[in-house]
Amino acid sequence: MNKPQVPDFLKNIRVVLARPSHPGNIGSAARAMKTMGLTRLYLVAPKTFPSDEANTLASGAVDVLEHAVVTATLAEALAGVTVACALTSRRRELTTPLATPRELAPELVARARAGEGVALVFGNETFGLSIDEVEQCNRLITIPGNPDYFSLNLAMAVQVLCYELFSHVEVGVDYLKPDGEAATHEEVDGFYRHLDQTLDAIGYYRRRNGERLMRRLKTLFNRAQLQREEVDILRGMLKQMQRAADGALPPAAASDAPPPDAR
Amino acid sequence: MNKPQVPDFLKNIRVVLARPSHPGNIGSAARAMKTMGLTRLYLVAPKTFPSDEANTLASGAVDVLEHAVVTATLAEALAGVTVACALTSRRRELTTPLATPRELAPELVARARAGEGVALVFGNETFGLSIDEVEQCNRLITIPGNPDYFSLNLAMAVQVLCYELFSHVEVGVDYLKPDGEAATHEEVDGFYRHLDQTLDAIGYYRRRNGERLMRRLKTLFNRAQLQREEVDILRGMLKQMQRAADGALPPAAASDAPPPDAR
Structure with a gap:
């Protein structure tokens, strides 16, 4: 079986890091994205960028960093987007419905496939997203996890989201399976x-x-x-x-x- | 709604790192595990352990490192285990069926719930699992991803697997939802x-x-x-x-x- 291609519509999904503090996380996030076929990275007012540390941690995904778009505000990073998902692990006094990545992924993939712009918006490592930032999004996502230790690293959260989206794309792992024929x-x-x-x-x-x-x-x-x-x-x-x-x-x-x- | 508890049977699932080279990955793996309610870490012939670097990257999950079991061989780390899953991203000339985490997770969670020992076995950062190590496992798992860039970091792979398992445990995110009452x-x-x-x-x-x-x-x-x-x-x-x-x-x-x- 031939190696499948990453579908082109994944370019409609962007990862937005709002005010990231640690350059290493930017690099790790780029790597995490590329392992799951995503390439569009937006950085809102990053503390340090570009940097050697980000390049080192990006490993073979330096191209994602090179094409990253740096903006001053979240609004600029969301230009052209119809579905903006705020990642949050806090209880929010908002009536936007809170969904898990698994619940929302099919809709996000379907919209990206239809040509709509989809954004996954991650907040600062220490403070998360501000109320103002969350209000610019029309979806809230929380990654389910240990209620007593919810200390998911920023790049890890990016990895989980990108994995979840990719698992709804028809690329599977069949091409890695040995050719052995089942007996009749x-x-x-x-x-x-x-x-x-x-x-x-x-x-x-x-x-x-x-x-x-x-x-x-x-x-x-x-x-x-x-x-x-x-x-x-x-x-x-x-x-x-x-x-x-x-x-x-x-x-x-x-x-x-x-x-x-x-x- | 009250904060739910992580179910006790998750202690039947262990993460086994075979010959890890980088102490940082051991720490990040411990943190990744704990965010998803897993606590049993086995280290087979780690290059460096314990270490300050691992403790730093473990963040609030140092307890997982403190209780980690260090063994000389994979066989010792698999003692008591009925289902051992080898993580691999290479095409293997083996007839063990290759599954995605999503396909296998329901069975793994069900077996852990029934009291069986389940192991997720991850290989060395550079070389992966040896043929001999893979042969000691009775399941093969591959995380689906970009066929042109499959460079998932070790701790990221641990995070993805733990996330996938946890998403099949009934602890959702409902307790984070605001109490707002839907109109009749x-x-x-x-x-x-x-x-x-x-x-x-x-x-x-x-x-x-x-x-x-x-x-x-x-x-x-x-x-x-x-x-x-x-x-x-x-x-x-x-x-x-x-x-x-x-x-x-x-x-x-x-x-x-x-x-x-x-x-």
Whole structure:
């Protein structure tokens, strides 16, 4: 399977950091964005920018920093945006509904896909967003977490939001899956018959309930969802078991290594 | 609404860092865990531990570091575990099914709730998990992301996984929502009638399609899901509009400020 492309509409989603204090967080946020296919970073009155520290922490995402837009006010950073989401972990006396990233992500992705501008707005590391900043947004998002320790680092919050949005984009991880082909029903069935015959031939069923044992073994292998190659390996083992049982090999030569119990 | 408690069964989920190189990542991982209610950290042959750097980056999660279990091998860190998840972003020639955190989280939470031990196993920052380490796990997890830039920092990956697990635990964010009471159907209906009468009284419907306008306004207010307090504010405005229209107030005293257009 070929490597998929990050969809173009993700450029309609911007991350806005309002008054960030620590240059390292700007760099880490850029890296976090790029891992999830986002590239548009807006910085409202950053304390220090650009900086070596931000570049270092951005790692391979320095391009995101180079294209970052620095503005004096939040209003400028929200130009062209229809949905502005204020990230907050405080209880707010506002009647804007408070949503989790999971609840809001499908709408945000749908709007970005339709060409609307979407902004995720993060406040200062220490003070969060001001009331005035929150009032410029039309959505409130809170990341669910430990009620007794809600100390999510700024860049970590950016990572969580970008992850959540990306998980609603059809890029998945299928392209990383090995090509192994699942065995067909006939192949698995052929293996079961072979297993049954072999167990019978080597005397495993003697004084045992063969039907019940076979049922348990089938359940195990069904659960594992056998691959074609694995069926071949298992049937190879069965052939060898039968050959050894038939006395085709002298006992000492059946294996070069002692059995595990003898070690 | 009272602050909810982090459920006790989260102690059955451990985060295992295999051969971490950077002390800062250990501290950031501890903080990431605690924000999502996880506390059990295992460190397999860490390069440096304990350290001041880890303690600094752990912020308020130093307790997680203090209780961290240091082991020489991954096998020791997995003692008692039934489900061990290897985090990997590489294409592996293994037939263990590859899942996303979202796909696997419900099972992991259910098993932890049932008392089973669950481990999330993260590899070294540069080399990831070795083949031998992956083979000691019975699940493979890949965080979906930008196929062209998959450079997720170790602590960020821990944050994403812990966030995903926590989002399947019933601790939502409802306790942060303001107590505002939604208006009932009768209250909203009373407001609509009041609005209709007022618009008629001030002559807004003259030469306009009143029914259509009212329908649009109702749609807007329905979408906003009015609060009881907001209905009171709006009806107060309507009363004042009618009073002003009735000439109860001399025009100049109707407002202390000039209308916006005159500014």
